[in-house]
Amino acid sequence: MLLIREQVDITIVTRGYTPDSFGNSVKRLQADRTDQVALRDVLGSSTFDVVYDNICYTPQEAEDAVLLFEGRTGKYIVTSSLSVYPFGESPKKESDFDPYIYPLRESYPPKGDYAEGKRIVEAVMFKKSPFAVAAVRFPIVLGHDDYTRRLHFHVEHVQQGIPLGIPNLNARMSFISSDERPLFSPGSVIPIWKDR
Numbered sequence: 001m002l003l004i005r006e007q008v009d010i011t012i013v014t015r016g017y018t019p020d021s022f023g024n025s026v027k028r029l030q031a032d033r034t035d036q037v038a039l040r041d042v043l044g045s046s047t048f049d050v051v052y053d054n055i056c057y058t059p060q061e062a063e064d065a066v067l068l069f070e071g072r073t074g075k076y077i078v079t080s081s082l083s084v085y086p087f088g089e090s091p092k093k094e095s096d097f098d099p100y101i102y103p104l105r106e107s108y109p110p111k112g113d114y115a116e117g118k119r120i121v122e123a124v125m126f127k128k129s130p131f132a133v134a135a136v137r138f139p140i141v142l143g144h145d146d147y148t149r150r151l152h153f154h155v156e157h158v159q160q161g162i163p164l165g166i167p168n169l170n171a172r173m174s175f176i177s178s179d180e181r182p183l184f185s186p187g188s189v190i191p192i193w194k195d196r
Contacts, residue, residue, distance in 0.1 A: 059108040062124035080135040083115035099126040139174030
């Protein structure tokens, strides 16, 4: 909502399945990001100061984004995950995962392990993009709009007396509220740009 309050010119591109509450404050385009022809057509000759990509899950989607937004933007923010870091109890530092040295493969499986997918997404974006890229590495996001129903899953299991499979009861986990996410939310995270 911060950008809307500041009357920033915002365009959102979605498949159009989920309604939003932004009213006439944003321009809406409809396309499926996995259909590159449709996405290119709907974007036309549009250019953007910043692209915020909240749904880049596969390396192929990252490769497609690099090609599609070349010459269309100067800055690109990709939503990543704390899952890019190796498991362990020690506090994590940003440098614990460096996408610039992470190996890329000759070909990518269509869908795979979430954490590995996000590592390769970052590697593709940082190594191949002709524009500045930032990755926002969120922890587990919970909130009223959490379509994954992660928290609901656990609460419902407890309510129904169904066992939960938690391998390490003492593990530390990081959470944020969905209201803390950037772009349309108050309390936005400001990414640090990593220019080429």
